[in-house]
Amino acid sequence: MKAQGVLVWLTGFSGAGKSTIAETALQQLQARGRLAYVLDGDRVRKGLCSDLGFSRDDRAENVRRIAEAGLLMADAGVVVLAAVIAPFRLDRDRVRARAPRGRFLEVFVDTPLDVCEARDPKGLYKMARKGLLQDFTGIDSPYEPPLHAELVLRTTETDALGLAQRLVDDIERRLSSSP
Amino acid sequence: MKAQGVLVWLTGFSGAGKSTIAETALQQLQARGRLAYVLDGDRVRKGLCSDLGFSRDDRAENVRRIAEAGLLMADAGVVVLAAVIAPFRLDRDRVRARAPRGRFLEVFVDTPLDVCEARDPKGLYKMARKGLLQDFTGIDSPYEPPLHAELVLRTTETDALGLAQRLVDDIERRLSSSP
Numbered sequence: 001m002k003a004q005g006v007l008v009w010l011t012g013f014s015g016a017g018k019s020t021i022a023e024t025a026l027q028q029l030q031a032r033g034r035l036a037y038v039l040d041g042d043r044v045r046k047g048l049c050s051d052l053g054f055s056r057d058d059r060a061e062n063v064r065r066i067a068e069a070g071l072l073m074a075d076a077g078v079v080v081l082a083a084v085i086a087p088f089r090l091d092r093d094r095v096r097a098r099a100p101r102g103r104f105l106e107v108f109v110d111t112p113l114d115v116c117e118a119r120d121p122k123g124l125y126k127m128a129r130k131g132l133l134q135d136f137t138g139i140d141s142p143y144e145p146p147l148h149a150e151l152v153l154r155t156t157e158t159d160a161l162g163l164a165q166r167l168v169d170d171i172e173r174r175l176s177s178s179p
Numbered sequence: 180m181k182a183q184g185v186l187v188w189l190t191g192f193s194g195a196g197k198s199t200i201a202e203t204a205l206q207q208l209q210a211r212g213r214l215a216y217v218l219d220g221d222r223v224r225k226g227l228c229s230d231l232g233f234s235r236d237d238r239a240e241n242v243r244r245i246a247e248a249g250l251l252m253a254d255a256g257v258v259v260l261a262a263v264i265a266p267f268r269l270d271r272d273r274v275r276a277r278a279p280r281g282r283f284l285e286v287f288v289d290t291p292l293d294v295c296e297a298r299d300p301k302g303l304y305k306m307a308r309k310g311l312l313q314d315f316t317g318i319d320s321p322y323e324p325p326l327h328a329e330l331v332l333r334t335t336e337t338d339a340l341g342l343a344q345r346l347v348d349d350i351e352r353r354l355s356s357s358p
Contacts, residue, residue: 003214035182035214035255035256036255037251037254037255037256039251047247047250047251047277048244048247048248048251051240061230065227065244068226068227068248069227069247069248069251069252071226072216072218072223072226072227072248072252073248073251073252073255073257075216076214076215076216076252076257076259077214077216077257078252078255078256078257080255098226
């Protein structure tokens with residue numbers, strides 16, 4: 001097992017394909033002998049961030065805590081795949097500023113909102129449109145796409161397996177060229 | 180590298196020897212091919228828990244967040260050594276309740292308060308006695324020793340190297356007997 005850590009943040013709308021790509025990349029990384037882990041936004045909200053809601057402040061704190069936990073894991077030698085919307089540029093930039101150089105990769109899972117809403121895998125867009133969910137990203141809360149992501153993955157052009165492969169290749173290339 | 184995780188919590192007074200034992204055990208675990216990591220209470224207070232103070236509520240939240248981060252790391256396959264006072268039994272029992280069976284070890288670094296105060300490696304007891312630090316465990320805030328710790332380490336009887344060895348042997352024994 002190679003113990004070389006990095007925090008890879010997959011950002012994008014709900015339903016963009018973040019978790020699917022992360023889980024597929026996880027298997028590929030493990031097959032290559034990497035210790036890897038998916039930090040899933042939904043799961044973390046039941047544990048580390050169980051006291052937080054979806055207000056602007058709480059979203060910032062949610063991203064901050066996931067980043068701090070993820071950076072500890074990366075420091076321990078884990079390739080961390082955080083699949084978390086993190087809609088605000090400021091919050092993501094703060095993560096980048098906290099990470100040691102080269103230990104944070106911002107990956108934009110660039111799926112247009114209308115495609116995400118048409119997929120609606122958890123039925124959340126339908127609920128948000130009915131007003132049953134507040135502050136839902138893309139509906140009544142903004143999403144600020146990355147300006148300088150290390151990688152952009154377009155799920156409308158390539159399938160999850162191909163995108164995960166591209167992500168893993170990118171991670172491996174960066175890890176092998178850093179100390 | 181063997182990726183089998185567990186959250187080992189070293190509890191005890193400030194100056195009891197928690198960090199020293201944890202750092203020594205870390206080296207021994209790494210020499211055995213384990214992926215291990217020290218979650219240091221002081222360091223975490225500058226990151227994951229930077230917004231928290233030392234009130235009863237904040238101490239509980241501090242322990243809760245460290246536990247959640249530590250359990251994520253353990254789930255990823257890391258042997259996590261949390262060197263954190265965690266003075267209240269209730270808070271530690273909550274960590275145990277959150278952990279999968281056999282994935283939490285409570286280790287009591289049992290150094291008497293007068294010995295810790297005589298050592299005073301960071302000069303904190305002196306400051307607390309002068310009233311310059313509030314809610315300092317052992318001075319004006321209680322410490323509730325574990326009733327059922329998996330392991331008790333007495334620094335007045337054995338040196339840090341010997342205690343770390345005992346800790347590592349115990350961790351290895353438990354990991355090898357669990358799936």
